[in-house]
Amino acid sequence: MLLTVILGLFSALLMLPFGNKIKTRWSVLLTFVPAIIFIYYLQYVPAVSTGTIYTQILPWVPSMDINFAFRLDGLSLLFALLISGIGTAIFLYAIKYLKGHPYFDRFFGYLCLFMAAMLGVVLSDNIFSLFIFWELTSISSFFLIGFNNDSDESRKSALRALTVTGMGGFFLLAGLTLLGNIAGTYQISDLVAARDLIIGHKLYPLILALICLGAFTKSAQFPFHFWLPGAMKAPTPVSAYLHSATMVKAGIYLLARFNPVLGQTELWSYTLMIVGGFTMIFAAFHALFRLDLKGILAYSTISALGVLTFLIGLGTKEAIIAVVVFILVHALYKATLFMVTGIIDHETGTRDISKLAGLRKIMPWVAVAGGLAALSSAGLPLTFGFIGKDLIYAATLEGGGTISVILTSLAVATNIALVAAGFMAGLKPFFGALPDSLKDTHRPYAALWIPPLILGALGLIAGILPGITGSYFSLQAADAVFGGNTDLHLALWHGVNTVLILSLATLGTGTLVYLANKPNPKKLKALERLNVISPQYFFDLIGQGLLKLSQGYTNVVHNGYLRSYHLKIILFAEALLAYKLWLSGPIQLDWSSLTALSIYEVAVVLILIGAVGIVLSTPYLLTAVVAMTVVGYCICLMFVFYSAPDLAMTQFTIDTLTTVLFVLVLYKLPPFLKLESSTRRYRDIAVAMSFGVILSLIALKVMNEPIDKSISQFYGENAYLLAKGKNVVNVILVDFRGIDTMFETVVLSIAAIGVYSLLKLRLKSSEKE
Structure with missing residues (x-):
């Protein structure tokens, strides 16, 4: 499983050295990446359909129980097949759609990166690895949404999507961390055993809220839905892949995966049902007013995601079955409709449905694909969408009573609007008289219409053979979401009943709404x-x-002023230290324990004070540098007096080198110092003296505290045994504090690269101005 994720990441990296080759002769090879992954996971279908679960664990940070743990069960297999299968169609489609684009290789690099990230999300069985891949989907989608980076709207849409989903990711990390800490494990499959402990914990409402926020932002639930219509500024292959079958379904996957852990409580159910219910009716209503084909599909997608969230909240066996089936139904018909929209836009130059009609005469196979998808979206008998809508109504009708009537009415109203929206996107551009402005429209490449035609046909095949689809692709997924046996069995005919009547009424009413609705500006x-x-x-x-x-x-x-930064840092440190001193109470010190001052200590201090005074008062740069050196040497003598020769040598070396460097660059600096105003000088003197007083008080406070030598004894005893070093200080820096030192080295390296870049910078005369 890890290899499939690595394959996607490696393919993205290969765009760097081989991008130019991909742009020309070898672009067809790109399709093999998702195709190989699809075939790989397809071989697991027979075993997983019988209940077999595959796991793979690679230690990452074992001491913190963080591993690259992957788990392939019914739910993750369903999503892996959608990601790679629809990905194969999208890759083939995008090769022709973006033919000749200057950033062709860059686009497929981003797309491979996104595919790998989505596979990581659905396969991860560790909280932290899931989160890392989750954030990688946000980052890669940011690049894909903003792919047309010369457009202000594309850049704004990408930033808005990243902001909303990134904010959700922050909340998700907090929720997942709390969840793992309470359960005592970060393995997702092990959390089910700790369900009672989690639900009974006082932080359960907070955990649920944080995880739901993460899922709602990613799956565009109200009030976070607005980033998705804006993301339609992306190229159509991006919309077809990210916003129909993959990225927006990541939030649904998260809710489904954690349903056995957090679900079946009133708080979980009401939260998801209210948010999902309002989202689905709100977005379906908005879809009817749109003129842009991608706008119609965006809002109908938001509505479908609301339906899925609503059903997960409902949480019954029938509702979970409906969730799993509708995930597949929606992915097939929505990816098809997006690709059909892309073909129309690519060939006609417009997506305005008020200007589109009669295109079936020019692109008949595209019309067939759009028709199949629209009919599946509407729930016509013999399509997979018909079974999906039947299951939704069966879930809302279960239990009876007033609440069932309300829920069913809400579902019917939503589906009526979705029927009309599906017909607007999949049928309207192809029927009617062909406008004169479109008579010169070119026929699309076969590579453009074959992928949507295949997906549209799969929606029909799955509807005709629902038993096979249910047994091999939906049964174990439903069991994984429900957390038990759902006894899923899909059939095309269940007799004449309330569900069938509602489905046919929805289809008929939705058709009437489509015929009556005339969207206009x-x-x-x-x-x-x-x-x-x-x-x-x-x-x-x-x-x-x-x-x-x-x-x-x-x-x-x-x-931008270094002295301002220093002042603020010192003031903050003073306030923090003074507050801590105030909390610790008065200083109790045995003055008799202090040694008497020697004449040479007093002399060194007087020299130091005099040198500081010269630095503050002299107008000459060289004099200030020499006086600062005297201050440093006085400190060196203090270290010598108190038996710290190593510190004294270090201080001496630093001061000497600093002085040499200052003198070497003096010829580049003005010879005179511009003295600060008297007000600023008195302010700085007061701040410096306050800092010195506070540090002196801390030193006196420390002298009265008992000394704990356990840490120093540990280092002394284990420096040689564990790190084979005789110098304890070196061992602490290199081994015991190795990570700290490594990051310090990284910071210095980055600073050195920055300095080197500035030294090598050669600006044109226009750039200098």
């Missing part, structure tokens, strides 16, 4: 007047406020 503009109360409006207001706040903070705190 006036309706859309009237709807957009409500944007002043939309979540995106408030999100943008918050963003503008944060921008102003950050600008003000930067101007005050990070103003």
Whole structure:
């Protein structure tokens, strides 16, 4: 399993050296990456369908119980097949769609990276590895959404998507960490055993809220839904892959995976049902007013994600079966509709449905693909969508009573709108009279219409053979989400019953809505007047406020003056240390234990004070440098007096080198110092003296504290035994504090690279100006 993730990452890296080759003759090889992964996971279908679960554990940080743990069960296999299978179709489609694009190789590098990240999410059985791949999907999708980086709208959409999903990732990490700490394990499959402990814990509501926020932001649930329509600025292959079958389903996968751990409680159920229920009806209503094909598909996608969230919240056996089936149903027809939309846009130059009609005469196979997807979306009998809608109604009707009537009514209203939206996207552009402006439209490449035609046909085949689809692809996935046996059995015909009547009524009413609905700019503009109360409006207001706040903070705190940084750091340290001293109470010191001052100590201190006075008062640069050196040498003598020759030698070396460096660069500096105003000088003197007083008080406080030698004894006893070093200080720096020293080395290396880059920088005359 790890190898499939590595294959995607490695393929992304190969775009760097071999990008130019990929742009020309070898682009077809890109399709083999997802195809190989799809075939690899397809071979697991027979075994997994009988209940077999495969695991793979590679230690990463064993001391913290962090491993690259992968688990292949029914749910992860379903998603792995969707990611790689639909990925194969998208790769083939995108090769022709982006043919000749200057950033062709860059696009497929991002796409391979995203595919690998999604595989990592659905296969991970460790909380932290799941989170790492989760964040990698956000980063890679940021590059894909903003792929057209010369467009302001694309850049804004990418930043908005990254901000919303990144914020959700922060909450998710907090929730997952709390969950692992309470359960005592970070292995996701082991959390089920600690379910009672987790649900009974006082932090359960907080954990649920944090994890739900992570899932809701990624799966575009209200009020975080607005980033998804904006993400339609991305190239159509991105929309077809990320926003129909993969990225937005990551949030659904998370909720489904943790349903056996956190589900079956009132808080879980009501949260998901309320958020999902409102999202699905809100987005379905909005889809009816859109003119842009991708806008219609974006809002219908949000609505479908709301349906899935709503069903997971419902949590019954029938609801979970409906979730698993609808995940597959939606992925097949929505990816098809997105690709059909891309073909229309690619060949006609427009996605405005008010300008599109009669295209079946020019692109008949595209019309067939769009028709199959639209009919599956509508739930026509013999399509897989028909079975999906039947299962949704069966779930909402279960139990009876008033609540069932309300839930079913909500589902029916949503599906009616989705039927109309599906027909608007999949049928309207192909029927009617062909406008004169479209008569010169070129026929699309076969590589463009074959992938959506295959996916559309699969929706029909799965509907005709639901038993095979259910037994091999849905049964074990449903069991994994439910946390028990669901006895899933899909059939095309269950007789004439309430569910069938509701499905046919939905299809008929949705068709009437489609025929009666005439989207136009006036309706859309009237709807957009409500944007002043939309979540995106408030999100943008918050963003503008944060921008102003950050600008003000930067101007005050990070103003670019080194002396200002030093002053603020010292003031903060003084406040913190003074507060700690105040909390610790008065200093109790036995003055008789202090040794008497010697004449040479007093002399050195007087010399030091005199040197400091010269630094503060002299107008000459060289004099200030020499006086600072005297201060350093006085400190060296202090170290010698108190038996610290190693520190004295270090201080002596540093001061000497610093003085030499200062003198070497003096010819590049002005010969005179510009003295600060008297007010600033008195301020700096007061700050420095306060700092010295506080450190003196701390030193006196420490002298009265009992000495704990356990740490020093440990280092002394184990320096040679564990690290084979006789110098304890060196061993501490290199071995016991090796990570700290490594990061210090990294910082110095980065600084050196920066300095070297500035030294080598050669600006043009125009750039200098």
